[in-house]
Amino acid sequence: MAEQQIINKVNGIDLGVLQSTVSAIQQEPDLGKCRFHVRNKWIEGNHNRTTISSFYGAKQENEHKQVFELNADEPPVLAGEDQAPNPVEHLLNSLAACLTTSLVAHAAVRGIQLDEVESEIEGDLDLRGFLGISKDVPKGYTDIRIKFKVKSDENNMEKLKSLAEFSPVYNSLINGTKVDIQIEPKQQSRDVGVYKNRPRL
Amino acid sequence: MAEQQIINKVNGIDLGVLQSTVSAIQQEPDLGKCRFHVRNKWIEGNHNRTTISSFYGAKQENEHKQVFELNADEPPVLAGEDQAPNPVEHLLNSLAACLTTSLVAHAAVRGIQLDEVESEIEGDLDLRGFLGISKDVPKGYTDIRIKFKVKSDENNMEKLKSLAEFSPVYNSLINGTKVDIQIEPKQQSRDVGVYKNRPRL
Numbered sequence: 427m428a429e430q431q432i433i434n435k436v437n438g439i440d441l442g443v444l445q446s447t448v449s450a451i452q453q454e455p456d457l458g459k460c461r462f463h464v465r466n467k468w469i470e471g472n473h474n475r476t477t478i479s480s481f482y483g484a485k486q487e488n489e490h491k492q493v494f495e496l497n498a499d500e501p502p503v504l505a506g507e508d509q510a511p512n513p514v515e516h517l518l519n520s521l522a523a524c525l526t527t528s529l530v531a532h533a534a535v536r537g538i539q540l541d542e543v544e545s546e547i548e549g550d551l552d553l554r555g556f557l558g559i560s561k562d563v564p565k566g567y568t569d570i571r572i573k574f575k576v577k578s579d580e581n582n583m584e585k586l587k588s589l590a591e592f593s594p595v596y597n598s599l600i601n602g603t604k605v606d607i608q609i610e611p612k613q614q615s616r617d618v619g620v621y622k623n624r625p626r627l
Numbered sequence: 628m629a630e631q632q633i634i635n636k637v638n639g640i641d642l643g644v645l646q647s648t649v650s651a652i653q654q655e656p657d658l659g660k661c662r663f664h665v666r667n668k669w670i671e672g673n674h675n676r677t678t679i680s681s682f683y684g685a686k687q688e689n690e691h692k693q694v695f696e697l698n699a700d701e702p703p704v705l706a707g708e709d710q711a712p713n714p715v716e717h718l719l720n721s722l723a724a725c726l727t728t729s730l731v732a733h734a735a736v737r738g739i740q741l742d743e744v745e746s747e748i749e750g751d752l753d754l755r756g757f758l759g760i761s762k763d764v765p766k767g768y769t770d771i772r773i774k775f776k777v778k779s780d781e782n783n784m785e786k787l788k789s790l791a792e793f794s795p796v797y798n799s800l801i802n803g804t805k806v807d808i809q810i811e812p813k814q815q816s817r818d819v820g821v822y823k824n825r826p827r828l
Contacts, residue, residue, distance in 0.1 A: 544666070547664060578812070597766040
């Protein structure tokens with residue numbers, strides 16, 4: 427007799443996979459502890475490149491299917507070559523992507539079907555802070571606004587907002603996050619490679 | 628008689644261009660007020676795509692040389708297809724890129740030559756927050772650590788750390804940032820295009 431596999435997808439998300447992950451973490455909370463990590467290498471001027479190959483979660487290092495590469499540069503007015511988005515645009519991308527994923531996945535779990543999700547996001551940043559022109563001007567974003575347009579039952583909108591708010595990037599930003607910076611001299615040149623069993627920083 | 632142009636570059640950064648921008652903003656502070664903005668579109672499941680085409684600064688909308696596209700997805704354990712970095716990896720990329728750019732550019736202005744800059748960055752995130760398993764667990768990153776290795780005079784290390792701290796993404800994260808979310812129903816389908824004279828959100 428042929429085996430049958432029933433896949434229960436909402437919004438393109440396999441609820442069986444998600445429920446398995448949730449159940450496993452409920453039974454063993456340590457499985458939920460993740461350490462995401464990336465490496466960055468300065469290329470020249472304002473151009474630098476990040477590589478992402480694996481993450482720690484479910485008590486082990488998990489390789490991505492491929493090594494991802496992301497580039498950052500600055501526009502000409504900031505003495506860059508404009509070869510890639512700049513870091514503060516990358517931040518808006520991470521926030522928009524995270525709010526969208528959170529909204530879509532949590533809606534799926536609750537059986538809320540979505541047909542389309544689009545957003546525009548913008549942030550206010552006064553360069554006098556970053557450039558050191560005025561110490562009274564904040565160096566970071568002061569306000570970020572995101573406006574979603576969602577094709578779904580009109581009665582879902584307030585609920586969807588509360589689901590988007592599960593977003594880890596959103597919570598990192600609104601609550602603030604500790605960031606520890608260490609800088610040490612590099613003795614000799616070596617390539618940034620892909621590596622397993624990485625030590626903790 | 629042939630014209631001569633002297634370009635003064637440190638760390639690959641044209642100091643003349645940067646100094647022109649600083650002088651212009653010193654004389655007219657409003658030139659420093661920027662609004663960066665991106666658009667995001669849900670593709671399917673945990674996959675979504677951001678497009679970046681322009682930014683507001685120097686009292687006008689400035690087109691990038693090209694439209695940039697960034698994708699986000701999730702690994703299989705979170706019911707994704709692992710086609711792109713996930714949003715919290717994108718956040719680490721934006722922070723590493725911004726700290727690196729800030730370090731390199733501010734070093735250039737101060738005449739500090741750098742030969743190499745590399746970094747590893749990692750962040751702790753407990754999925755019980757995002758998945759709604761425990762209300763007591765923070766949804767965002769609790770701690771982020773970045774370790775730089777810099778090939779430069781060993782006496783520069785403490786100074787370089789203070790220069791990296793000009794980073795707008797770093798300051799947005801450590802100080803926290805207001806994020807306003809609006810969600811409204813979308814009436815009919817239309818493509819996300821590139822547009823000028825965009826209204827403010």
